[in-house]
Amino acid sequence: MDLELRHLKIVRAVADAGSLTRAATVLGLTQPALSTQLKRIERALDGPLFVRGREGVRATALGELVLERARVVLPAVSELQEDAVRFARQGTVGYRLGGTHGPLLGGLVDRIVRQEPGVPVTTYTSWSEGEVAGGVAAGRLDFALVGVCGESTPPGPGRLAWREVARDPVHVMLAEDHPLAHRPWIELAELAAEAWTDVPGDGCFGDCFAAACVRAGFTPACVYETDTASCVHLVQVGRAVGLCRATFPVTPGLVTRPLAGSPLVWRHLLGWHPAARAAARAAAVLQHARDAHTEALARSSAAAVATAQVPAARP
Structure with missing residues (x-):
């Protein structure tokens, strides 16, 4: 599976929410569906991104690396999309x-x-x-x-x-x-x-x-x-x-x-x-x-x- 922007958005949402349940609500998914998606992402990256515990989830070292890149890539892509739309409508x-x-x-x-x-x-x-x-x-x-x-x-x-x-x-x-x-x-x-x-x-x-x-x-x-x-x-x-x-x-x-x-x-x-x-x-x-x-x-x-x-x- 190739990593896509939507996968980075999922990882960021889980980190921001601090739990799979809250992240699922934010993303409009069921908790089992989100868990399945996260497992696929972790398999594609060859390692766990989060440690689950009673108080929620905590990013692993690999998870921190992915989050660091996601926080650069996602705003950049969003800005690119905004600029492209604006350019297309200049006339x-x-x-x-x-x-x-x-x-x-x-x-x-x-x-x-x-x-x-x-x-x-x-x-x-x-x-x-x-x-x-x-x-x-x-x-x-x-x-x-x-x-x-x-x-x-x-x-x-x-x-x-x-x-x-x-x-x-x-x-x-x-x-x-x-x-x-x-x-x-x-x-x-x-x-x-x-x-x-x-x-x-x-x-x-x-x-x-x-x-x-x-x-x-x-x-x-x-x-x-x-x-x-x-x-x-x-x-x-x-x-x-x-x-x-x-x-x-x-x-x-x-x-x-x-x-x-x-x-x-x-x-x-x-x-x-x-x-x-x-x-x-x-x-x-x-x-x-x-x-x-x-x-x-x-x-x-x-x-x-x-x-x-x-x-x-x-x-």
Whole structure:
């Protein structure tokens, strides 16, 4: 049997997982099937790669050698594939945009279409910032419009160039008849007894929110993670309060208010691959994204309270 890339991926998965059971789950295989594959690989390499024990598996000297080479070969092949796809698509005309939930992607599409009528624009959306960034790295997308919490690093591979579109304080959504809805701003601690709702994502926002609540002296008793429409519904009917960006549009039945001290901040980012043909258009797309943010902010609930003086957080 000749050694193949898939075999190296199996060896690396077993080493990373520390057990055949966990590795089988990661690889989408049954544990017996993975054991059979590993035995074939070991026969092809003429020696055992792992020592099995109660606490999992440990690489042998031969296994360490194979892992050392695999950690060089696998990223190199992945990079080769990404570069090949990007090269093959260098002649593609148009814009392939990826983004997460929120109004900015639609605003960016609108501005590009207005400026360049007839030029094809395609979009791809995902809850995963990492997935969108990976699409740009792999050459499937030209630009990623995503966001990160505070000063967190951008998602995905480090091969992408990232520029900040804007940064906004995170607001809270309340039902329009909520006891605090008339206030121009709200202390996070005043919402300690509330149930919360938010959209999913693979960034650190959930951890940042939990940390902000701890600093405010409480732990959220309940957080409903669901899609945007369901979040809005739960807020409108008074089942929860929600977190949203300052660009959240005016919506019947709810209001948005800033949190005192801006304990949570959202940075909108635009990413692209510097070696891709699309990089030549990055400055123009970045300006479109910034203009789309300005327009979204002007249409948002936040615009109604933008002039309110929001105090610093209480010590």
